[in-house]
Amino acid sequence: MNKRLSAIKIGELVKVSSVEPSVLKVKLSEMGIVAGRMLEVLYRAPFGDPIAVDVDGYVLSLRLDEADLIHVETKV
């Protein structure tokens, strides 16, 4: 199933399928968010924004509008 990272629930393991072309794309790529990368949503900040995501070994915090750019596949 294809979704955006911003809609993924805590604890769910997903795989990056693509990243929206945008100014941030290269910055996300350089931090390891490329097609095929495994991600897990760990926790959210008090207002639900930003979120903390495990990127195959380290923890990255992203704003919801940044997470929105990341298309992921969930394991069904």
Place this chain on the structure above:
Amino acid sequence: MKIALLGNPNTGKSSVFNLLTGMRQHVGNFPGVTVDKKSGSILLENEKAELIDFPGTYSIYPRSRDERVVYKSLCDKNNPDYPDAVFVVVDASNLERNLLLFSQVYDLQLPIVMLLNMTDLAIKRNKRYNVEELRELFPEAKIIETNARAGTGKQRILEAAENIPQRHGHSIIENYSPAPIDDHHAQDEEANHRFKKIKDVMHLIEEKLEQKHDFSRKVDRIIVHPVLGYLIFALILLTIFQAIYSFAQIPMDYIDGWFNQFGGWVGSSLPEGVFTDLLSQGIIPGIGGVVVFIPQIALLFFFIAILEETGYLSRVVFIMDRLMRPLGLNGKSVVPLLSSVACAIPGIMSARTISDWKERTITILVAPLMSCSARIPVYTLLIALVIPDERIWGFMNVRGLVLFGLYALGLISALLIAFILKWLINTKEKGFLLLEMPSYKAPKWSNVGIKVWEKVHVFVLDAGKIILAISIVLWALATYGPTERMKNAEIYANELAIKKNLNGEQTNQLIASEKLESSYMGILGKSIEPVISPLGYDWKIGISLITSFAAREVFVGSMATIYSVQEDGKSNLSLIQKLRREKRKDGSAVYTLASGTSLMVFYVFAMQCMATMAVVKRETKSWKWPLIQLGYMGVLAYLLALVTFNILT
């Protein structure tokens, strides 16, 4: 030999830098940016090499204005900072991501050493890395395992520095040349390409046993908890603020007293004359005025260094981001802003941790609006003078309410101005978060110590020069005046003293008062009277407004001199009595509710601290911003004081 030190953020790069350079560090400038260029010397067998610490980056391509120095220094052979060799610190527990930057620098054909750091963390996380495989992947690099926090590897690093292998053209991406600095598309393709290549060999380099996550994740559930998280943060802030406020007081008083005594001693020991006066009344108190800030700066940075070293600071950003973003501020702005309630100088210096230029600049610009402790003597005096000592609503003390109101006014305007500045200041860069959250770890105390030393050092040398210069100018203006005028003032004072039968002490005060009035400072005060009378002030207040440009608390002492009253510590009784009796030409009182409150409002907003301006200049590397600050705060102070005076009259 010039060696560049690079690495991702949170790889222990500063520990490596401190390990190799110790106290032989100094701070300089990267041309064109506000990032400090930290360099230090490494003692090798045959020579002293210069190690330049570059900002931590995930790639050679910049994601912020400040990070452009990395690309510019490494990709342009003619750049003055182009290195002879590069050390890249790599986090052994995060190899895959770290290899992006490493492979980029490797492909640039620079002689290169990989410092495979945080090896202990890799072990804790059950990750086993294969150094031999890494060596096969990067045959022209030297690879050394280190644990900079524990201090191991220093000898091996130094030996490596003496024997860095020559490059013969091997690269991961064939025929590599870096993409143009602003070509995001090409940079993105490169990143994808590199990660593909890296992923293909990762199974050879790294063995992930059963995943073990450190306790950081469990702790984070509490730290980012909607209630507990903020509570913990508030408690930490309160502790820091309280500590700065109280623990700094004792050494500050001591420094004040010592410099006073020293100045007096020099004044009486050396032969009378202009030079002695300059030394004992201008230079020595001027230096004292710089040194007195050291306790506050040291304390604040001690705490901030701990917050950074432990990894907690990124959690602060995490929970504050949603709140600060609409104001154009960063989660990291909270520490500078709240510290500014004690003193804006260390507060503004700590804004350095904010990597986005716009957010950092806005934080620096509004920080002085947070009513600092220097305003307290002014508020205390004026409140006692014009605010009735009554209770309203049965229990609220009016005076306390006014004091609270002044602080609230400062805070609210800081947030409002930040909001306005967000729209006014134009940058092409859009803000983003993308913040790595490192594992929690115990602070390395030597890193903390070096950081505190560095901040104090930079303040005393950079800002200190400016502060000293301005205080000497102000002293000269207040001590000297047109010769005839000054002579007549002294004669007049003496005659008046005899007429009024004053004793020695009182006579001296009267002479001081008359001399101040006749000095250039006095002339200045009188000349601005037409400008400040719409606010309810007279020329005597005018003089004090100018003198307290140096530092707000000078206001009280200055007033005491003008009214030839002895400064009697915190109670100001005799001064208050004198002020109450002051009358204008038309017979009405000078200090009324209207004029007093207007003056208090003026002090909430006006930029009256040369030390702050000196620090802002230093942090923004230009006079533009402190002057803008002086300007906008001055305008605000004038207009709001005017409005206040008119409303209350």
